[in-house]
Amino acid sequence: MHYIRYHHGDLPAALIRATDEILAERGLEKFTLREAARRAGVSPAAPAHHFGSSAGLLTEVAILGFDELTRHISIDPSAGGPTDRLKMQGAGYVRFALAFPGRFHLMFRHDLLLPDDKRLELAGERAWSALAETVRALRSVPDDHPFDAELRATLLAAWSTVHGFAHLALDGKFSRLYPDTSSDHLLSQLLPEVLGAIWPQR
Amino acid sequence: MHYIRYHHGDLPAALIRATDEILAERGLEKFTLREAARRAGVSPAAPAHHFGSSAGLLTEVAILGFDELTRHISIDPSAGGPTDRLKMQGAGYVRFALAFPGRFHLMFRHDLLLPDDKRLELAGERAWSALAETVRALRSVPDDHPFDAELRATLLAAWSTVHGFAHLALDGKFSRLYPDTSSDHLLSQLLPEVLGAIWPQR
C-alpha cells in the first residue's frame, strides 16, 4: 500500500466524518479503526496520532451525536402545554434514535468510549438539561428553585421511557406486539400511545 | 498447546458455563470465543462443532438470561394490587439487570446473537408475557379478551421505562443527578420514585 501524501490537511475531521459515515451506512458493529483510516485515505496507524486510540475517535463522534440529539429535543419553550412539550421532546429523542441508530448505540456504549472524558459528559448533560427545563414547567417549579427529588424522578421517568422505547424498537422487540415496525409508524402511532399511557393529558 | 482428551464429556454445557462466568466476572466486552474455549479446556475451534459460531454460543447464554429474567419478574398474581405488582415486576427487571449486567447487555445485542433463533424469541416472549398478565389486571381486562391497543401501550410503557432505567443506570448516566449509584440504593430509593411518577397509586 502506498499513500500519496504525508500531510493530509485536516485528518481529524476526515476521520470523524469517515466514522460517522460508517455508522450511518453499516452500523456501529461494522466500525473498525482501520476502515475509518481507509476511508480517510491514510494508514491504519495514522488515527492514533490525533485520537490516541479507537475510543478517542469514537468519543469525538459520540459528542457530535449528543449535540445532534440535543437539537432533536430542543423545542420552543412557549409552544403548547408542558405535557405536550415533553411528548414532543420524547418524540424527538426517539426520532433521533431511529434515524441514526449507529450514533445512538455508540453514545451509550461506554465500553467503546473514553471513560472519563469531560467534553462527552458535558454533551450528555446538555441533552437532558433540555428535558429538565420542561419537567420544571410541568411541575410548575421556577428555574431558581432546587431540582428536588420529585423533579428528578419525573425527569428520569421521562428519559428512561423514551430511552427504553428507542432501544427496544431498534432491537426489533416490538415486532410481535406490533407488526408495522417502520420508523414512521412507530413514531406517529405507537410512541404517542405509549407516552399517553404514562403522561395523561391534564 | 496440548489438550488431554478428545472427548470432553459435555462440552456444550461447559462452554455455556464458561461464557456465563466471563460475563459475570469481566463483562460482555471481555468475552471472546477463544477465552470460553480456554476455560473449558478445549481448542479454539472446538465450539464451532456444537454452536456453529460465536453467535450460536452467545444465543444459548442469552436464552438462559431471558429465563433468569423471567424468574426475576414472576410474582404471585394475588399479591397486592395490580399497580403494586407492576412495580414489583419492574423492580425485579431492574434488579436482574443490575445483578447480571453482562447477561442483560448480551440479551439486547442482536448483533451478537443469531438473528432468527426461534428459541430465543420464545424466551423473550415468555418474559414480557409475565408483564402482560399484570397489565391486564391493571386495566381490568379478563384473560379471554383481546390484547388491544390500550393494553399494548400500557405494557410497552412499563417495559420501556424499566428497560431504559436499567440501561441508563448501568451506563452510569445517573451519577450526576444522583450521587449514590449503588445497586441497592438505585433499587430501594430511585426506582420507586421513578415508577411512582408514572404509575401513581390509584
Next chain:
DNA sequence: GGACTATCTGTACGCTGTAAAGATTCGTAC
C-alpha cells in the same frame, strides 16, 4: 538554508473468529 516539530508511513506483534483437514474415540453391528 538549516534545524525543529508535527504529521504520517511501514513494519511488526499478539490477538481475534473460523475454515479445512486430520486425529481420536464412541457406538454399534457383526
Next chain:
DNA sequence: GTACGAATCTTTACAGCGTACAGATAGTCC
C-alpha cells in the same frame, strides 16, 4: 472381540483487528 461409520476434538492456517515503535516526509521558524 473387532471392524467400521459417526461423532468429537485438535492442528494448522488465514485474514482481519488495534496499536506500539521506528523512520520518512513536510511544514515552520530562525
